[in-house]
Ligand code: NAD
C-alpha cells in the first residue's frame with residue numbers, strides 16, 4: 072500500500088516510516104517541520120535504501136493536501152501531525168485546538184474527495200482521563216482531561232467516530248499510545264524535542280549528554296511503591312510495528328477500531344533513571360521537586376486486544392529503551408541540528 076504519513080518527519084512518524092518501508096509499503100510524508108527537520112526524511116531513506124516522497128506542507132491547508140492526493144495514489148493515511156506539549160496547550164489552547172482539529176478535518180475532507188477510505192489516528196492514553204480504573208481497557212468510556220491537548224485527542228476521536236458512522240466506506244483505527252521512548256537501534260533517528268524537553272526520557276538523555284545540568288523529579292509523595300509516578304513506557308520501534316499491523320488491518324476492516332499500544336508493565340520515574348544509568352554506565356544527576364500539575368500517580372495499558380487482533384506485542388524491554396535512547400543522543404547531541412547553542 073501507499074501510506075500518507077501526515078507529520079511523518081516527527082518522532083513516531085519517522086520510526087513508523089522505516090518500518091512501513093521495510094515491510095514493503097510505499098511512504099509519502101507531509102510535514103510542515105514545525106516540530107521536526109527535513110533531515111529526518113534523509114535518514115529514513117538512508118536506513119531503508121528506499122525513496123520517500125515528501126512535501127513541506129501544513130495539513131490544515133486543503134489546497135496543499137489536495138495536491139498530495141492528486142499526485143500520489145494513497146491507500147491509507149496515518150495522522151501524526153499535531154502539537155503535543157501538554158503545558159503549552161494550557162498556555163495556547165486556541166492554537167492547539169486549531170492545529171490538531173483542523174488537520175484532522177482537512178485530511179478527512181480531502182480523503183473523501185480523493186476516494187481514500189483508511190485512516191489510522193495517533194491517539195493517546197490521555198483520553199482515559201482521570202476517572203477510569205487501571206489498567207486501561209479500550210471498552211472504557213473516555214474520561215475528562217486536565218488540559219487542552221488531551222481534549223483535542225478526545226474531540227478528534229469523537230469526530231472520527233461520527234465521520235465513520237456517516238460514511239460506511241470509512242475505516243478508522245484509533246491507536247492509543249502510552250509513553251513512547253527509545254529510538255531506532257542504529258541511532259540515526261530518534262526524538263529531537265525543540266527547546267527544553269517536556270517529557271522524561273528526552274530530559275534524561277539531555278542530562279546524560281551534558282545539555283542539561285540535572286533532572287528534577289516531579290514529586291516523590293505519590294501513592295506508588297517508591298513515591299514517584301508510574302507509566303507504561305513503550306519502545307518507539309514496537310509502536311512503529313503496531314502501525315504497520317494497523318495499516319494491514321485497516322485494509323479489510325470496517326468502522327472504527329480502538330487499540331491500546333503499551334507493554335502493560337508500569338515503571339516509576341526512579342526506575343527509568345536507574346535503568347538508564349545501568350544500561351549505559353552513566354550517572355544522572357537529579358533532585359526531587361514538587362508535583363507537576365495534572366500528573367496522575369500511575370496508569371498502564373491492557374493491550375490484549377492488540378495482541379489478539381493484530382498479533383502485536385511489545386518485544387523490547389526497558390533496558391533496550393534506555394540503551395537505544397542513549398545511542399541516538401550520544402551520536403546526535405543536538406538532535407538533527409548541527410552545532411551547539413541553539414536550544415534554551
Ligand atoms: P512530533 O512532534 O515529533 O511529530 C509530529 C509531527 O507533526 C512533527 O513533525 C510536526 O512538525 C508535524 N506537524 C504538526 N502540525 C502540523 C501541521 N499542521 N501540518 C503538518 N505537519 C504538522 O510528535 P510525536 O511524538 O511523533 O507524536 C506524533 C503524534 O502522536 C501526535 O499526534 C501526538 O499527539 C501523538 N502522541 C504522542 C505521544 C508521545 O508521547 N510522543 C503519546 C501519545 C500520542
Ligand code: WQD
Nearest residue numbers: 157195197269270271272274287288289300302340363366
Ligand atoms: C513521565 C513521568 C512526570 C519530566 C505525556 C502526556 C501524554 C502523552 C505522553 C501524548 C511523569 C515525570 C517528567 C521531568 C519528571 N503524550 N517527569 N521530570 O506526563 O506521562 O505523558 O506524554 O499524548 O498525554 O501527558 O509523560 O514523559 O512528561 O512524564 O519527573 O522533567 O516523568 O511527572 O511522572 P506523561 P512525561
